[in-house]
Amino acid sequence: MPKKTPNPTKSLKIPFFIIVSVKLCALISRKLVTAYAAKLFTTPIKHKIPKRELKMDSESLQNTLHIPAIDKSITIYEYGKSEKKALLVHGWSGRGTQLFKIADSLLEDGYSVVSFDAPAHGKSAGKSSIMSEFIESILEIEKQYGPFEIAIGHSLGGMSVLNALKNGLQVKRAVVIGSGDVVQDILDDFISKLRLKPEISVRLRDYFEKKYQVKMDDFSAYKAAKKIETPVLVIHDKNDPEVPAKAGIHIHDNLQKGSLFLTEGLGHRKILGNHDVINKIIEFILN
Structure with a gap:
């Protein structure tokens, strides 16, 4: 069966x-x-790392980074050795290896990847967190591991990337996937x-x-979008049951330099490993 x-x-x-x-x-x-x-x-719910993410987990250099602004420590993943760096940000109850298929494609195109387990997520200590801690983590990671050419965030990670850009994160391009909005x-x-x-x-x-x-x-994403001059690709599934597609569309409508890519039938998480989605991301980054 x-x-x-x-x-x-x-x-x-x-x-x-x-x-x-x-x-x-x-x-x-x-x-x-x-x-x-x-x-x-x-x-957040801490899920056991699935087998599909074990390669990125085992091949990453992992360190602990203290975030002074929130007085918490997080686990950092360094994947690849290129000088061109991309920052990946998981969503709520996610992990630093969750965007592994995107990470592998970035490595193939000459990037190295830095990702992290947000406070109380994955291997990072703690039992509770909130979006402002994601944002502060991103900004501190930029100080310690940047500069980054690309930032990619999923779900709450997408909202966090947009807010970090509003608060000074410097990248050439950004991608948000299944991001919440209001x-x-x-x-x-x-x-x-x-x-x-x-x-x-x-x-x-x-x-x-x-x-x-x-x-x-x-902290609403559309408000951050209004202040961002960086080109941003918004990816969202029309059938996302966790975050309705209107969120992605509204974010795009408020961006100064936004592109929108709507998928169908991929939901909120399957979208992260879809071949067409990854190709769209690479195309956006390289053009």
Whole structure:
């Protein structure tokens, strides 16, 4: 019997026991359920590295880098030895080797690759993280391992690349794949998946803004896009169940020098290994 493969257009579901525990918290108090939702939102799942990524893992030079701005340390992967460098940024609950097929293609075209496990991801220590820590990690990596010619980010990593560009990251070209866009939309979707009332999404936003002393919407990708002069290729699947294609389209519409490539039937993760997608990335980088 042929092995069943996951449907790339089917959204990942939150476990039922979490839904039940969230509902119980909601019955006790809105403050409690907001704090619990915040904990869930900032706690990534650490997946075991799959066999397909073991080559990049074993052939990379790995080091630990301290990020002073957040007082956390992360694992760095140096893959290849070329002076031309590309920075790869994984998404939420991802790993530094997750974009391995893109990395292998970059090596074939004369680049070396630097990637990393964000705080609380992969081999990096910690149990919680948030996008601002991805951004600070990117900026510190540029200081220690740059300069980079290319930056490529997937999902939350795409949002982080755009925000890092806004905050001074210097590259010749950037690519974002399946990137989220409006922060409030992301919070709304998360609260909806937890089957909580929409008002909890607003409370969750307020919770984070008070805790981190920031405006969450300032991290929205389209806002960063407006300030970026670097050419950016936006890649998004029309059937992405995790991040709707309207996010990628909206980001593209706000870029000064943007290109848009929409795929179909690849979902949120399968897109990372697609031959046509990788060819499009290489074509964009080299032209």
